[in-house]
Amino acid sequence: MPSQIKTSVVESPSVRCVFGDIFGADLPARWQAFLARQTVPISAVKGGNDFYFNYAQLPEQAPDGASNLLEQMTWALLTHPDYDQVIWPLSNSIDNSRPLCLVPLKNHGRRSVMASGFIGLSRNEPHDSGRSPIPKTLCFSHALIAGKTQHTSARLSLSRHLKNKLSPEQKSFLKRKADALRELMTPPKITRTQATEYPLALAKSWHAEFIRPDLALNPKLTVHEPRIPVLIATHWLELGGAEKFAVDLVKALPKERYAVYVTTDIASFNHWQTDIIEHVEAVFHLPGFLPDHAVPVFYEYLIRSRHIRLLHLHHAARAYDALRHIRRFHPRLQILDSLHIVELPPNDGGYAEASARRFEAFINHHHVISQFLKNFLTQRWQIQDNKISVIYLNVDSHYFDPERVAKGQIRHALNIPDQACLVGFLGRFSAQKQPLKFIEAAQLLQQRWQQSGATRPLVFLMVGSGLLESEIKRAIRRARGTTILLHPQLQDTRPVYRDCDVLMMPSANEGLALVSYEAMAMQTPIFFTDVGAQSELLPAEFLIDNSAPLAKKFADAMWPYLIDAEKRRHAGVTMRRHICEHHTHEQTISQLLALYEHLLSQA
Known part of the structure; x- marks a missing residue:
């Protein structure tokens, strides 16, 4: 090592931290404290190479919210043997709302990284000269991989x-x-x-050339007593019913009782991470630093290193695929999954079908959101009744309360007259939600509205986004004489419920739609196709048989409520009363916590 390089050891003698005159001053005190909170890796695989850290041009201020940064960088090295260095550029800092993702970094980007500073983690000693340590670079959004090494398979023989x-x-x-x-x-x-x-x-449960790794961790990160470590495995942290349920659960779990970890399976911006970051020990966005074949290995490692006692799956496909590997090493781990919907072809049942058909042997208990789903598991797959708990999603009736939301926000933003009758659609623009049927029904209702001689306007509002957006816009242009407005999806949907007189949801399939709970809590009458478990929540007069002519059936059922404000008001009051008595958020959390405690007592 060149004489001008000073070497220090952080946390473990197997990890060497390199910094010196060619990169600037020694490590600032705030950065020393920041790294002391991190997970500290040791030499583990691929020939027993040590890992080295180097720091370049660090500013005085350490980043916030960068939990487990070094651990993820280490796994990027372990699972990408073609690369010998991972670098985190300070110019990007850390953005909790963005996952890591593999993208090329151009020459000007390398120069920017070198100029503004970086943290580097290398498979071997990163410096044998004063030359730049980043000859070739790939960017992991906030972590960079640089420099290829020759791939060598793991050796089992003794020297x-x-x-x-x-x-x-x-x-x-x-x-x-x-x-x-x-x-x-x-x-x-x-x-x-x-x-x-x-x-x-x-079936073998992990990549043939990958040894089960052991990393030395900071004990402060792994000792949770008397709290119970649990792992919540999610699809992603984006808009969706299953995801909203997972996020609400994480926020509701008592921090004095549970130490919560969260994983995401699919590359995404994960906008909802900011909602949970204060409620968890760490969030791992697996696509950012792991190849697919290493995901089962990492799940097992995470469970082992954090002493996880309960794994809860929320539509997390890669976590399901890892179960056979997890069970090999953790037979006493309690595994629970939450199931929301039986998908139509070509998805062939979705997670409910896959859970029962492929993973039933590895799962201790199923949480389902409806009696309909319980019947599916018991009748189609003969799963024992005592292995299934029906706990409805429900809704926070204090948050979704029309008295707490100012009326007219959406109408004012879209220039909709206060006296207009407003019919809404709220959801993804996808084939499952059938938004084009909404447009067909809107045209039929507009014709009746004109024939009735009504003087106030009739307006239709579609809130959402998705693959069918272009087709929806074309259909709206063809629907001359019918006022149909579009609005992007909203983080806070309460103003939509507050301003709509009626909601129309012509879905082809549902589990038990979250929009139903929310609309009812907001005292907004909602008409839905009679699919999935919708009949377990909505009265029969608000359920529409899912058959042709569907648009006409919706128009016929909704018409009496469009022309009678008192009828709408009475229906809305009745719906909110039903929610407040039978379907509150507190009931869901109470039942889930009881289920958690029951499963943990069985371990």
């Missing part, structure tokens, strides 16, 4: 030098360990019949 120092008993012990590891890493030889009959038992 001759080591063998000469071992006793026969030690050699025998190590040979048994090596043979066991080799067996785990070797694809099994199976017959075609075996592969068909016993696919789960015979």
